[in-house]
Amino acid sequence: MLSLPAGVNAGDTAWMLIATALVLMMTPALGLFYGGLVRSKNTLNTFMMSLAALGIVTVTWALIGYTLGFAPGGSLIGGLRFALLRGVTFAPRAGTAIPHLLFMAFEGSFAIITAALISGAVVERMRFGAFMVFIALWSVLVYPVLAHWVWGGGWLAQHGVLDFAGGVPVEMGSGFSALAAAIAVGARRDYHRQALLPHNALYVLLGAGLLWFGWFGFNGGSGYAVNQPSVLAFVNTLLCPACTLVVWFVLDALRDRRVTAIGAATAVVVGCVGITPAAGYISPMASMLLGAVAALPSYALIMWRPRTRLDESLDVLAAHGTAGLTGMLFIGFFAERSWNGIGNGLLFGHPAQLLWQGIAVLAGPAYAFIGTYILMRLVGAVMPLRASDRAQAVGMDVVEHGEEAYTTGEGAILVVASEGERRDRFATR
Secondary structure, three states: OOOOOOOOOHHHHHHHHHHHHHHHHHHHHHHHHHHHHOOHHHHHHHHHHHHHHHHHHHHHHHHHHHHHHHOOEOOOOEOOOOHHHOOOOOOEOOOOOOEHHHHHHHHHHHHHHHHHHHHHHOOOOEOHHHHHHHHHHHHHHOHHHHHHHHHOOOHHHHOOOOOOOOHHHHHHHHHHHHHHHHHHHOOOOOOOOOOOOOOOHHHHHHHHHHHHHHHHHHHHHHHOOOOHHHHHHHHHHHHHHHHHHHHHHHHHHHHHOOOOHHHHHHHHHHHHHHHOOOOOOOOHHHHHHHHHHHHHHHHHHHHHHHHOOOOOOOOHHHHHHHHHHHHHHHHHHHOOHHHHOOOOOHHHOOHHHHHHHHHHHHHHHHHHHHHHHHHHHHHHHHOOOEOOHHHHHHOHHHHHHOOOOOOOOHHHHHHHHHHHHHHHHHHOO
């Protein structure tokens, strides 16, 4: 039996195998969460967008994305040393006691769910083929750049920016990419014409619960070992979302005297997002405060956005971009060396930390937004981004996949009728 090479710790490796599996589970959990938030005729298509990320981004990550994010290179992007996984073996990844191959897989699971998150901005009207092309390009040209900046030795890392588990590349990256995608694709045909309500609150709650469960691997695994940062991140991932949930209950009750299930599920996600960048850097009490604080801007944005012309369908910007930004800035105030062993924030005598966290929350969103918008326009120049109004009326499940999440047959009948109508028109010409 082959044993692990020298320098690889079996306990750390076992934990990271589990953490990687937990993060991979989050992508289908996201599909369930998003699927419940859309109308029933678009459930399958919405879930398939998450599944598409699981396939496409895994391939692009192994071929080129990982090396651009984590190989030694310049300040802006990594080199090609690890292209096609060349040199990515069982030997320990530098700075860790886990196999390099496992490190690559763990980081790849982050890229996968980040691409899937963007789908929440364009569900119910973006063509499936165009979305697949877009995420293939995005996972090579946008995500690895952001990851390199903070984790691969890029310019933000060089200036001491702290991001434990993905405030820049994952949370702000997905949130502000979602904003750009929503603008590029445009609003749904029924936006502001009729209520676009979630069709299954139980799916949403179950998806949120599974996401929270997976987040213990997401944040806890970002210490890459069974060590103090991982334990701190694990505990903070319990405490912060719980506080967000309680504050969200209060906000819902004050606003409408009712606590909604959709609101509760959203609160869990917002709390998990808020603690993601700060999980290994702040104390448990600070993480509870972050959970309470993160609820406020995200809740306000979710309440305000439907009054605008922006159809960012499932509020990815509010839940991920805004909460991730809050968590990144919170580090600048509350990072505490006695807990993280790395550095302090403003409240503990190091104001420069807040300065550079602030620069990160400007640079990361700017690159994500601009890069995504350009990619959307490029894809739109060679193929249609939007489904037709008729296809949106029928539902994306039948039109894009020839199947239905719920076998009522109504969508299929409409599609057959429309095809028959086109044939009849052609025959009479």
